[in-house]
Amino acid sequence: MKNIDVCLTPDLLHQYELENKIVVVVDILRATSCMVSGLANGVKEIVPVATLEECKALQETGYLAAAERNGSKAEGFDMGNSPFEYMDEKVQGKKVAVTTTNGTLAISKSLKAKEVLIGAFLNLEAVTNYLKNKEEDIIVLCAGWKGKFNLEDTLFAGALCHQLKSDFQFACDAPLAAEAMYLTARKDMIKYMEDSSHAKRLAKLNVKKDISYCIQESIYDVVPYLSGKALVALTT
Ligand SMILES: O=C(O)[C@H](CS(=O)(=O)O)OP(=O)(O)O
């Protein structure tokens, strides 16, 4: 039977073989929620880059540039890292270059995979449907926070493992633990996440509404996937 595994932070990714696998990158707060929202709301393509310099270089060639460090918009860029910015009229039909503290770094470490997909609660069902009949093994890569474990990405990993458990076997205890966390948390996701370090960081930045938005399940049917250097939308 095919396997599904969870890598709890990009710093552990060296333990995983990516070749011939599908990697689902997740950064619930907030990079992958932004990517799903943007592509579902008319953004043409999104180019994720690891550094501010790469993002600036793309801005100079005409991309709208979204850049975030430590939760805030970096100086000199067009957008930060709030999903609401990705739904603004000004980004419709545009190409966006993006760099964030954790999410785009995780994507840049996944490039050896056969396919790289973007997951978020917002497109949970669409990602599930896309993966269900795949023959390849899956790795859910949690972007985490600065190399460390975080709650929100692990909860999504657990949700996806739960959805796929009749088609994929759990490769080790990480999917099992993530699923158990999700099954407890889903009764009241906001409350469960209240104590998370990221919820506290975002509350300080006055963007609490981003959390309530990002934990909504399956409101979009797009699956962003990496085609060359750009994320584009696959509609299920
Ligand atoms: O903008 C975000 O929500 C985070 C900021 S931080 O790393 O938690 O300070 O970035 P992301 O890359 O989306 O995790």
Ligand SMILES: [Mg+2]
């Ligand atoms: Mg994050």
